[in-house]
Amino acid sequence: MTRSLSAYLAARGRPVAGVAAPFARFVLDSAAWATLAEDLTTLPWTVLALWGDEPATVHAALREPATGIVAVVSVACPERRFASLSAARPPAIRFERAIQDLFGFTAEGLTDPRPWLDHDAWPVTAPLGEATAVGERVPRPYRFLPVEGASLHQIPVGPVHAGIIEPGHFRFTANGETIVRLEDRLGYTHKGVEALMRGKPVGDAARLAARLSGDSTVAHSLAFARAVEAATGTVVPPRAVWLRALMAELERLANHLGDIGAICNDVGFAFALAEGSMLREKVLRAADWAFGHRLMMDRVVPGGCAADLSTDGVKGIADLIGVLRQRLVSLVDLVEHKASLLDRTVTTGVLSTDLARQWQPGGFIGRASGQDHDSRKSPGYPPYPELSFSVPVFADGDVNARLMVRIKEVENSLWLLDQILERLPVGAIWVAPQRAAGEGMALVEGFRGEILNWVRIDDQGTVARCFPRDPSWLQWPLLTAAIEGNIVADFPVCNKSFNCSYSGHDL
Amino acid sequence: MLKRLLRTLWDGPQAMTGPAPNEEWLAGLVARLDHGAHALLGRSLAIRQVDAGSCNGCELEINALSNPYYDLERLGLRFVASPRHADVLLVTGPVTANMGIALARTWQATPEPKWVVAAGACAINGGVFAGSYACIGSVASIIPVDLEIPGCPPRPVDLLVGLVTLIEASAATPGR
Numbered sequence: 001m002t003r004s005l006s007a008y009l010a011a012r013g014r015p016v017a018g019v020a021a022p023f024a025r026f027v028l029d030s031a032a033w034a035t036l037a038e039d040l041t042t043l044p045w046t047v048l049a050l051w052g053d054e055p056a057t058v059h060a061a062l063r064e065p066a067t068g069i070v071a072v073v074s075v076a077c078p079e080r081r082f083a084s085l086s087a088a089r090p091p092a093i094r095f096e097r098a099i100q101d102l103f104g105f106t107a108e109g110l111t112d113p114r115p116w117l118d119h120d121a122w123p124v125t126a127p128l129g130e131a132t133a134v135g136e137r138v139p140r141p142y143r144f145l146p147v148e149g150a151s152l153h154q155i156p157v158g159p160v161h162a163g164i165i166e167p168g169h170f171r172f173t174a175n176g177e178t179i180v181r182l183e184d185r186l187g188y189t190h191k192g193v194e195a196l197m198r199g200k201p202v203g204d205a206a207r208l209a210a211r212l213s214g215d216s217t218v219a220h221s222l223a224f225a226r227a228v229e230a231a232t233g234t235v236v237p238p239r240a241v242w243l244r245a246l247m248a249e250l251e252r253l254a255n256h257l258g259d260i261g262a263i264c265n266d267v268g269f270a271f272a273l274a275e276g277s278m279l280r281e282k283v284l285r286a287a288d289w290a291f292g293h294r295l296m297m298d299r300v301v302p303g304g305c306a307a308d309l310s311t312d313g314v315k316g317i318a319d320l321i322g323v324l325r326q327r328l329v330s331l332v333d334l335v336e337h338k339a340s341l342l343d344r345t346v347t348t349g350v351l352s353t354d355l356a357r358q359w360q361p362g363g364f365i366g367r368a369s370g371q372d373h374d375s376r377k378s379p380g381y382p383p384y385p386e387l388s389f390s391v392p393v394f395a396d397g398d399v400n401a402r403l404m405v406r407i408k409e410v411e412n413s414l415w416l417l418d419q420i421l422e423r424l425p426v427g428a429i430w431v432a433p434q435r436a437a438g439e440g441m442a443l444v445e446g447f448r449g450e451i452l453n454w455v456r457i458d459d460q461g462t463v464a465r466c467f468p469r470d471p472s473w474l475q476w477p478l479l480t481a482a483i484e485g486n487i488v489a490d491f492p493v494c495n496k497s498f499n500c501s502y503s504g505h506d507l
Numbered sequence: 508m509l510k511r512l513l514r515t516l517w518d519g520p521q522a523m524t525g526p527a528p529n530e531e532w533l534a535g536l537v538a539r540l541d542h543g544a545h546a547l548l549g550r551s552l553a554i555r556q557v558d559a560g561s562c563n564g565c566e567l568e569i570n571a572l573s574n575p576y577y578d579l580e581r582l583g584l585r586f587v588a589s590p591r592h593a594d595v596l597l598v599t600g601p602v603t604a605n606m607g608i609a610l611a612r613t614w615q616a617t618p619e620p621k622w623v624v625a626a627g628a629c630a631i632n633g634g635v636f637a638g639s640y641a642c643i644g645s646v647a648s649i650i651p652v653d654l655e656i657p658g659c660p661p662r663p664v665d666l667l668v669g670l671v672t673l674i675e676a677s678a679a680t681p682g683r
């Protein structure tokens with residue numbers, strides 16, 4: 001028996017009026033939600049995210065893989081409890097732990113009910129829910145998963161790491177050199193972004209969205225802007241649509257080039273780091289020249305763009321494309337053929353295609369393990385349906401495959417930039433967002449994968465609730481799976497090949 | 508590979524000239540040192556970067572300091588892996604409540620004499636995250652700060668100016 005997502009939800013739930021197309025939302029009663037939690041064991045739908053809301057509600061975004069249809073399903077939980085989806089869908093675990101921490105709801109049947117973002121250091125509990133002020137708190141001990149065996153030893157790492165990276169804690173359990181379990185504990189960079197966004201005019205909230213994860217500032221800004229525009233029925237001028245894609249591809253280029261060098265460096269190939277970091281710097285300088293900010297922060301805003309591209313800027317980017325094409329050839333040749341490099345990257349940190357199918361991490365992680373999803377294709381958003389590019393997919397799932405996906409995506413982004421420059425429309429770059437209440441969702445392909453942003457705007461034109469989901473939510477747990485059976489010394493390169501965001505995840 | 512290396516020789520160095528110190532910052536720092544413990548840091552500084560909850564934008568630009576354009580090691584600056592080896596803590600982020608203890612402990616683990624640089628709007632006053640239940644809101648509310656480098660994120664050149672100024676300040680200090 002096959003059941004379609006839309007038919008299933010329409011039969012059991014009540015569609016919510018006034019929700020922006022193309023993503024419908026259905027409200028289930030708690031019995032129907034509990035049935036869904038059971039039905040998911042046999043249904044093929046992917047859980048993209050779960051998040052809380054007030055008055056007490058839990059939302060989940062689901063995707064039907066065969067059609068790419070995405071819908072949101074909600075359950076009211078006046079008693080502040082809801083049936084966990086975690087037994088059928090392990091990706092739900094951390095979202096539900098976060099809901100417990102931030103809203104104070106109880107996820108009944110949650111397979112791992114430990115706290116997640118709340119480290120007992122905030123002056124409130126349930127900050128997005130009842131927000132009860134509490135005095136000095138004594139941190140509860142965090143129970144790492146148990147490991148047993150006489151020959152095992154543990155290596156705790158972080159939250160302050162040795163390199164210049166974000167904070168997080170890794171607990172390695174090793175048998176000799178071999179990692180038998182890695183557990184990550186995150187939440188150290190939790191800044192309370194969702195609470196800060198609440199009640200802010202969309203323009204102010206956009207500045208927070210731009211700072212969810214600095215390396216994806218364009219992509220997160222775009223996801224937030226598109227969600228707001230969907231909610232309010234704002235139509236963005238054509239030139240802004242194309243400028244946004246231009247910035248998004250520059251961001252993808254900069255990150256991939258930096259990553260390619262850094263991954264090679266983690267196996268001791270410093271030359272690639274020097275070259276990769278120089279090419280990255282060239283992209284950032286071109287972005288600075290063209291848009292006035294190296295990372296293009298706050299340049300994508302609800303209603304359009306906050307910076308236009310001059311003819312000088314166009315020339316700067318065209319020159320950049322030329323230089324990159326020329327310099328890439330030798331770098332790619334090296335990375336693809338250097339035996340000493342391949343020796344360390346091939347068969348290292350393998351993420352199985354099975355796990356990738358179950359979790360749908362997206363981005364270079366998913367595409368290196370056989371999953372071809374790319375939000376620019378499905379659901380797709382302008383101007384990408386008018387542009388030609390390919391989605392590289394590899395099946396090996398190792399560090400090398402993640403490196404290869406990045407290389408192919410660099411080539412694709414250069415090709416996209418050519419097309420965008422050629423067809424860039426003239427005209428306005430911004431309109432004032434409509435002042436209308438509503439809710440909207442957007443899916444946007446950032447450099448590390450699919451970003452989901454769900455927003456509800458009230459009739460004052462301020463943000464009533466915004467949930468931005470970085471793809472790292474679905475990627476971090478897979479890093480701990482991919483590292484099993486590898487040696488401790490290969491952790492840095494595996495970690496770099498995943499390059500998950502701490503800040504984007506911790507919110 | 509060989510061809511590339513030869514071309515690198517042919518092209519010459521890519522690095523920008525080392526920037527001059529910021530006079531205003533320098534005066535402030537020297538004054539601080541005179542009151543302080545006569546730092547004996549010489550013309551080289553070991554830097555330990557601490558992310559106290561940044562959005563990672565600041566880290567991207569700090570990492571850029573190691574690329575061949577900025578190449579900070581030629582200026583006597585280098586990043587070290589442990590606070591125990593550091594002269595300077597370069598701190599970013601609005602100091603999340605969840606990082607408060609870790610930041611304080613990192614500072615305690617750094618031997619005297621030591622400098623603290625707060626880099627970026629967040630580290631200086633919480634930036635866009637000021638007022639959050641989850642943020643303490645500035646580096647200075649946890650540990651003493653010697654130099655603030657503004658920006659969101661600060662450009663690599665500004666970071667370099669700040670660090671070069673620190674070197675000058677420590678070199679100008681009496682008591683060697």
Ligand code: SF4
Pocket residue numbers: 211214560561562563564565599600601626627628629630634635658659660661
């Ligand atoms: S100062 Fe700006 S770039 Fe740096 S951490 Fe704060 S928001 Fe991010």
